[in-house]
Each structure stands twice: as C-alpha cells, then as structure tokens.
Amino acid sequence: MKTNKWLSLTLAAALNLGGWLTTPALAADTPAPAHGRFLQQLAQRLNLTDEQKAQIKTIREDGKQQTAAVAKDSSLSEEAKQQKLKVIRKDIRRQVWGVMTPEQQKQWAAEQRELREHRRGGVAAGDAKPQNY
Numbered sequence: 001m002k003t004n005k006w007l008s009l010t011l012a013a014a015l016n017l018g019g020w021l022t023t024p025a026l027a028a029d030t031p032a033p034a035h036g037r038f039l040q041q042l043a044q045r046l047n048l049t050d051e052q053k054a055q056i057k058t059i060r061e062d063g064k065q066q067t068a069a070v071a072k073d074s075s076l077s078e079e080a081k082q083q084k085l086k087v088i089r090k091d092i093r094r095q096v097w098g099v100m101t102p103e104q105q106k107q108w109a110a111e112q113r114e115l116r117e118h119r120r121g122g123v124a125a126g127d128a129k130p131q132n133y
Contacts, residue, residue: 063092
C-alpha cells in the first residue's frame with residue numbers, strides 16, 4: 001500500500017512537473033493558477049524569452065505524455081515505474097537546462113541550491129546543475 005501511495009504521489013508530481021512551465025496566464029492582467037504564477041516569476045527572474053518559454057512548454061508536454069505512458073503500463077512493476085519516472089524527470093531537467101543561457105543556468109542553479117538548503121535545514125552540496133524544480 002505504501003508503494004502504491006508513493007507511486008501515486010510521484011506520478012502526480014511528475015505529471016505536474018512542468019505544470020509551472022505552461023505559458024498561459026503570462027499576461028500581467030490575467031490571474032494565473034499557482035503553476036502559472038510560478039512560471040511568470042521564473043520567466044521574470046531568469047528573463048526567459050518567448051522562444052525559451054515555448055521550448056520549455058514543449059519539453060513539459062512531452063514529459064507529461066511519457067509519464068502518463070509509464071503510469072498506464074501494466075507490464076511494469078512499481079519499482080520499474082519509479083525508476084522510469086526518475087529517468088524521465090532527469091531528462092526533463094537536462095532538456096530545460098539546455099534551453100537556458102549560461103547566465104540563466106547559473107542563476108537557476110543558485111536558486112535550486114538555496115531551496116535544497118532550506119529543505120534540508122543546512123548546507124547542500126554545491127553542484128552546478130539544479131536537482132529539483
């Protein structure tokens with residue numbers, strides 16, 4: 001039961017992984033859902049171009065389709081599904097990272113380190129690439 005609950009939470013998180021990467025509601029006068037506000041803030045902080053936002057949206061949509069396919073694949077064990085989801089999430093991060101300029105990458109990595117430090121209540125490893133969204 002714990003595995004199913006964990007998998008459900010993981011799938012929900014993976015399906016929403018790029019939820020903040022959707023481009024609707026980027027207009028300042030349009031109220032945005034939480035994930036839309038996050039993208040709006042991210043776009044402003046990193047100064048993402050419209051082309052970058054479109055590329056990230058495509059990456060997110062592809063990841064969402066891959067995640068849904070894993071969730072529906074009854075031939076996979078729970079452990080295999082979890083492993084595939086981990087690979088998909090890592091690939092999404094890699095692709096989004098590749099869309100960013102070196103300056104954006106540096107800023108995003110710093111923000112991600114701060115988030116990890118806050119979550120862990122201490123100093124996180126100082127790797128250059130972000131680990132989580």
